[in-house]
Amino acid sequence: xxxxxxxxxxxxxxxxxxxxxxxxxxxxxxxxxxxxxxxxxxxxxxxxxxxxxxxxxxxxxxxxxxxxxxxxxxxxxxxxxxxxxxxxxxxxxxxxxxxxxxxxxxxxxxxxxxxxxxxxxxxxxxxxxxxxxxxxxxxxxxxxxxxxxxxxxxxxxxxxxxxxxxxxxxxxxxxxxxxxxxxxxxxxxxxxxxxxxxxxxxxxxxxxxxxxxxxxxxxxxxxxxxxxxxxxxxxxxxxxxxxxxxxxxxxxxxxxxxxxxxxxxxxxxxxxxxxxxxxxxxxxxxxxxxxxxxxxxxxxxxxxxxxxxxxxxxxxxxxxxxxxxxxxxxxxxxxxxxxxxxxxxxxxxxxxxxxxxxxxxxxxxxxxxxxxxxxxxxxxxxxxxxxxxxxxxxxxxxxxxxxxxxxxxxxxx
Amino acid sequence: xxxxxxxxxxxxxxxxxxxxxxxxxxxxxxxxxxxxxxxxxxxxxxxxxxxxxxxxxxxxxxxxxxxxxxxxxxxxxxxxxxxxxxxxxxxxxxxxxxxxxxxxxxxxxxxxxxxxxxxxxxxxxxxxxxxxxxxxxxxxxx
Numbered sequence: 001x002x003x004x005x006x007x008x009x010x011x012x013x014x015x016x017x018x019x020x021x022x023x024x025x026x027x028x029x030x031x032x033x034x035x036x037x038x039x040x041x042x043x044x045x046x047x048x049x050x051x052x053x054x055x056x057x058x059x060x061x062x063x064x065x066x067x068x069x070x071x072x073x074x075x076x077x078x079x080x081x082x083x084x085x086x087x088x089x090x091x092x093x094x095x096x097x098x099x100x101x102x103x104x105x106x107x108x109x110x111x112x113x114x115x116x117x118x119x120x121x122x123x124x125x126x127x128x129x130x131x132x133x134x135x136x137x138x139x140x141x142x143x144x145x146x147x148x149x150x151x152x153x154x155x156x157x158x159x160x161x162x163x164x165x166x167x168x169x170x171x172x173x174x175x176x177x178x179x180x181x182x183x184x185x186x187x188x189x190x191x192x193x194x195x196x197x198x199x200x201x202x203x204x205x206x207x208x209x210x211x212x213x214x215x216x217x218x219x220x221x222x223x224x225x226x227x228x229x230x231x232x233x234x235x236x237x238x239x240x241x242x243x244x245x246x247x248x249x250x251x252x253x254x255x256x257x258x259x260x261x262x263x264x265x266x267x268x269x270x271x272x273x274x275x276x277x278x279x280x281x282x283x284x285x286x287x288x289x290x291x292x293x294x295x296x297x298x299x300x301x302x303x304x305x306x307x308x309x310x311x312x313x314x315x316x317x318x319x320x321x322x323x324x325x326x327x328x329x330x331x332x333x334x335x336x337x338x339x340x341x342x343x344x345x346x347x348x349x350x351x352x353x354x355x356x357x358x359x360x361x362x363x364x365x366x367x368x369x370x371x372x373x374x375x376x377x378x379x380x381x382x383x384x385x386x387x388x389x390x391x392x393x394x395x396x397x398x399x400x401x402x403x404x405x406x407x408x409x410x411x412x413x
Numbered sequence: 414x415x416x417x418x419x420x421x422x423x424x425x426x427x428x429x430x431x432x433x434x435x436x437x438x439x440x441x442x443x444x445x446x447x448x449x450x451x452x453x454x455x456x457x458x459x460x461x462x463x464x465x466x467x468x469x470x471x472x473x474x475x476x477x478x479x480x481x482x483x484x485x486x487x488x489x490x491x492x493x494x495x496x497x498x499x500x501x502x503x504x505x506x507x508x509x510x511x512x513x514x515x516x517x518x519x520x521x522x523x524x525x526x527x528x529x530x531x532x533x534x535x536x537x538x539x540x541x542x543x544x545x546x547x548x549x550x551x552x553x554x555x
Contacts, residue, residue: 346480346481346482346484347481348455348457348480348481348483348540348543349423349481349482349483352422352537352540353423363455364454364455364456365455365456369456378455378456378457378479378480379455379456407423408423408429408482
């Protein structure tokens with residue numbers, strides 16, 4: 001079992017008061033807080049090891065390079081990549097997906113080809129493919145959604161055909177919490193020779209992910225959603241695919257040999273990492289991985305599952321007040337993400353009222369505009385939990401929602 | 414702090430009344446000008462339609478909105494406030510009101526109509542854009 005009090009003590013920001021109340025931070029799908037070790041890692045790098053990487057013979061440069069590459073190794077083993085060369089540093093999951101689209105997509109997608117997505121994709125896993133399809137005359141198809149927010153795979157064999165060149169799916173939906181059957185989808189994609197891209201931004205912080213077991217060709221995620229710093233993300237790709245891809249960005253660091261006329265590319269991963277990389281944040285992301293592994297991904301997943309079960313029960317009691325909870329209703333199919341709608345209270349007003357109680361939730365379309373529209377609302381409120389949240393915070397949220405309903409219902413508090 | 418401000422903002426306030434019962438929501442006989450604005454971050458939307466009389470002043474106005482209480486109340490209040498103004502006066506109003514809200518330097522309209530309560534929103538900087546969506550719609554009149 002994990003010790004939540006001990007974990008909470010590792011996060012300095014959790015002792016902050018917001019509007020006179022203890023902070024109840026339920027916006028973890030947007031970004032997570034950082035443990036002291038991650039913050040210290042940034043300070044330690046700049047105070048003791050700051051230097052550029054891969055280009056100096058002096059001590060600091062060697063230390064910085066070692067730490068930077070050690071962080072890559074940590075990420076690699078965290079997702080069970082075959083080799084750390086498959087780990088490319090990016091700014092975030094969005095940039096990783098754009099690199100796949102611009103590099104692999106440009107070369108391999110042609111007129112009439114099909115790209116299959118789910119209807120619950122974050123804009124980051126929708127727009128790069130829209131742009132690619134527009135430029136190439138390719139077609140985007142979408143899987144269907146069951147009423148409970150899970151994917152409907154009954155017509156999958158009609159949707160994945162010989163024309164399908166790429167299937168790109170979110171592992172865990174940031175808007176509904178749905179955990180998708182990605183191994184099955186990956187197999188289906190491979191049966192027709194299509195590549196399978198997996199957006200792990202909301203999965204890798206919360207559960208154990210094994211890219212070899214899933215079999216995905218690409219896996220992308222952002223550091224800041226897994227206790228790491230902002231501005232650092234990861235693109236994992238299978239080596240044989242990365243080998244065939246051209247770099248999207250060119251310049252320093254990513255070359256083997258340069259003349260005034262032309263250049264040849266460095267080996268993977270540096271071929272895709274033009275310019276001085278985000279050294280300090282990469283190293284701190286490695287520290288975040290240490291922190292997560294120290295708790296244990298299985299423990300994190302189990303604990304969050306119990307939060308999900310508890311919160312589902314609690315949300316159930318709000319049904320009589322007209323509150324609609326979107327997404328699956330079972331903790332086996334859903335991460336700890338709760339998107340909901342209350343009649344006659346706009347999510348922004350709810351967000352402001354909850355903030356007055358120290359409760360941070362996200363309101364809006366969660367960068368999934370078409371999905372939110374298909375739910376029949378213009379926006380939802382979303383509470384998303386992490387391993388440092390408590391059952392008591394579920395109660396605080398539910399009480400806050402009830403109080404907001406009274407607020408707007410009859411003006412009493 | 415926030416609870417007191419929240420009380421100002423929502424509880425028993427004119428804001429909730431405007432949000433629940435928006436003024437000037439009936440269709441008007443003719444449309445001389447219309448303007449809308451969308452907040453791309455939240456999807457809130459406001460539309461104004463208006464007709465002018467022989468003196469080129471607003472005779473009829475219709476307001477339609479989709480969004481949070483602040484957006485809707487602001488649209489409703491402002492639709493009341495600008496009735497009878499010329500298009501030029503509307504433009505002077507939006508400029509002055511926008512400046513008030515954004516700089517917190519002065520409350521130019523504290524006595525004239527319900528819009529004075531919108532100044533309470535300044536305690537919630539992130540929601541000022543909800544108040545000003547109506548101004549953006551009026552700035553788009555054509």
